[in-house]
Amino acid sequence: MQTYAKPKSIKENSSFTFCSGCDHGLAIKLVAQVIDELNIQRDTIAVSSSGCSVFLYDFLDVDCVEAPHGRACAVATGVKRAHRAKGNNKIVFTYQGDGDFASIGLGESIHSALRGENITAICINNTNYGMTGGQLGPTTPMGQITATSPLGRNKEYHGFPIQTVQHIAICEGTCFCARVALYDIKNIYNAKKQIKKAFEYQQKGLGFSFVEILSSCPTNWKLSPIDSHKKIEEELTKIYPLGVYKDIDHE
Amino acid sequence: MTERELLKGNIAIAKASLIAGCECYFGYPITPQTEIGEYLSLEMQKRHLAYVCAESEIGAINMALGASAAGAKVMVSSSSCAVALMQETISYACADELPFVLVNVMRAGPGQGYIYPSQGDYNQATVGGGNGDYHTIVLSPSTVQECADLTYRAFYLSQKYRNPAIILADGLLGQMSESAVIKEYPYEEIDNSDWILNGASDRLSRNIHSLEPSQLKLNEHNVNLKRKYTLIENQEPMYEEYFCEDAEIIITAFGSMARYTKEVVNHYREKGIKLGLFRPITLYPFPYQQLRKLSYSAKLFVDIEMNLGQMLKDVQLSALSNVQTAFIGKPTGDWLKKEEITGVIDNLLKDKNANIR
Numbered sequence A: 001m002q003t004y005a006k007p008k009s010i011k012e013n014s015s016f017t018f019c020s021g022c023d024h025g026l027a028i029k030l031v032a033q034v035i036d037e038l039n040i041q042r043d044t045i046a047v048s049s050s051g052c053s054v055f056l057y058d059f060l061d062v063d064c065v066e067a068p069h070g071r072a073c074a075v076a077t078g079v080k081r082a083h084r085a086k087g088n089n090k091i092v093f094t095y096q097g098d099g100d101f102a103s104i105g106l107g108e109s110i111h112s113a114l115r116g117e118n119i120t121a122i123c124i125n126n127t128n129y130g131m132t133g134g135q136l137g138p139t140t141p142m143g144q145i146t147a148t149s150p151l152g153r154n155k156e157y158h159g160f161p162i163q164t165v166q167h168i169a170i171c172e173g174t175c176f177c178a179r180v181a182l183y184d185i186k187n188i189y190n191a192k193k194q195i196k197k198a199f200e201y202q203q204k205g206l207g208f209s210f211v212e213i214l215s216s217c218p219t220n221w222k223l224s225p226i227d228s229h230k231k232i233e234e235e236l237t238k239i240y241p242l243g244v245y246k247d248i249d250h251e
Numbered sequence B: 001m002t003e004r005e006l007l008k009g010n011i012a013i014a015k016a017s018l019i020a021g022c023e024c025y026f027g028y029p030i031t032p033q034t035e036i037g038e039y040l041s042l043e044m045q046k047r048h049l050a051y052v053c054a055e056s057e058i059g060a061i062n063m064a065l066g067a068s069a070a071g072a073k074v075m076v077s078s079s080s081c082a083v084a085l086m087q088e089t090i091s092y093a094c095a096d097e098l099p100f101v102l103v104n105v106m107r108a109g110p111g112q113g114y115i116y117p118s119q120g121d122y123n124q125a126t127v128g129g130g131n132g133d134y135h136t137i138v139l140s141p142s143t144v145q146e147c148a149d150l151t152y153r154a155f156y157l158s159q160k161y162r163n164p165a166i167i168l169a170d171g172l173l174g175q176m177s178e179s180a181v182i183k184e185y186p187y188e189e190i191d192n193s194d195w196i197l198n199g200a201s202d203r204l205s206r207n208i209h210s211l212e213p214s215q216l217k218l219n220e221h222n223v224n225l226k227r228k229y230t231l232i233e234n235q236e237p238m239y240e241e242y243f244c245e246d247a248e249i250i251i252t253a254f255g256s257m258a259r260y261t262k263e264v265v266n267h268y269r270e271k272g273i274k275l276g277l278f279r280p281i282t283l284y285p286f287p288y289q290q291l292r293k294l295s296y297s298a299k300l301f302v303d304i305e306m307n308l309g310q311m312l313k314d315v316q317l318s319a320l321s322n323v324q325t326a327f328i329g330k331p332t333g334d335w336l337k338k339e340e341i342t343g344v345i346d347n348l349l350k351d352k353n354a355n356i357r
């Protein structure tokens, strides 16, 4: 019989403080499993960001520094480059919300990709600014009602959402990027596979690797956890198609 | 090394940073600090050190935050309106107790202003534009030699107190050439092995963050920072006194402005008028106590700045009630010359109410 074991890279006696049904906890667990499987816990430095992701260091048992809102990729650049200057090869990754990565921090994100910065970025796309109460964000789909788009997102009024992973894919310094989801077992396995690949590419020194994770936000979406996953499967994956958007090993 | 050279202030800062052991530089172009980033671009690449042409000053200062967390000696250089862009992260660095050196070669503001001479960022540097109770150490060179020497001190103090340190230079200093000696780094190396993030290989994992949901802990953190600032205020004030001993009139000036005021002191001393110059070298911590001592014998403090009176309030805070304070300044343009200053001081001397002489 197979029993579920807590990943080694998740802190002892920690329990996730996210809202029930939120995918943040699962995403962090997958990252922890990948860190365990690659045996890099003692060489990894995480960069957390402003948003629900900020609490990363409460759960993940690796060195971690918090970045100001949006600046995680710049902070990670500094961590990586400083260690390289010292002759150390460390694994550095960011864990960011979509508002953090693709709105306030889009400049830092894109330019880290363009520089081919040898870091990994994980972006939780929950289609709103979760921590502040679910306001309209860069990835809010057309028609979605949020705290600041009470009548739904409207192109005349709010403009269009961003296709984050596609933008990262066209940056020459990107070695790998994918969009994944966590609404069923098959997708969870796939998500882990892609996160692992992103870290492996960093280990090989291939450049900027990126995984966008379509994630549920039951509290702000005002849906049950089950309906939230259904929304991702039936609606969001049509707007934000899943898949590997760039993989320089397969080109 | 240790040879006398003709150097621009900007180059002196850049050269000194390398000797201080700077391992990472992050920058974005802006006049009049350009030579620092240009000089280091080649020198750091040659040494396999970290140099990033950042996408913005926000990018640069956040790279500095990360590199500092990794335990590196870090420098960022910029100027006025672009340093304005960095204020959020300076506050984070103070909260996180992460050291780095930030060079501000000032230009005139507000807003874009222009590259004319100015000391308009005294408030930005000493009071800060970020949020919360924090301070940055601020060092103000007035010669090219001091550009180098205070770069060493900035690295040392920032490491020692785990706090950002600002070198507040100006366009004149950055651009002028003067003879100077790039000496050896005179300070001890600070052990940072108990807090840096280098992978938790033989210890528990560490995290560096400013977010603190616990009221109790957040209060405690602020109080601890305050304690550190009090220590800095007691230990680290630096200043220069020029003919202050018996002075009845004290000119206060910092940075390049202080250079011009020495001529003014000489002018009055030749006439037998007891006038001296007090030059704060650390603008934070401001040498309040040292200047206050001078107010026992002085009757008038004349503060002279290339702005509209920013250090003035610190001068007034230092002055006992028997001392009057006056201000001479202008926001930008040519530096105030001897005649412009003596013209005003002559009038002050004539003023019976000032009760001087």
Ligand SMILES: Cc1ncc(C[n+]2csc(CCOP(=O)(O)OP(=O)(O)O)c2C)c(N)n1
Pocket (backbone or CB within 6 Å): A050, A051, A052, A053, A069, A096, A097, A098, A099, A100, A101, A124, A126, A128, A129, A130, A131, A132, A137
């Ligand atoms: C400069 C700045 N602006 C605004 C905030 C307030 N803020 C904190 S978290 C957050 C939303 C984050 O949303 P997102 O990045 O999408 O992550 P999520 O919380 O949804 O996981 C905002 C706007 C801040 N901390 N800093």
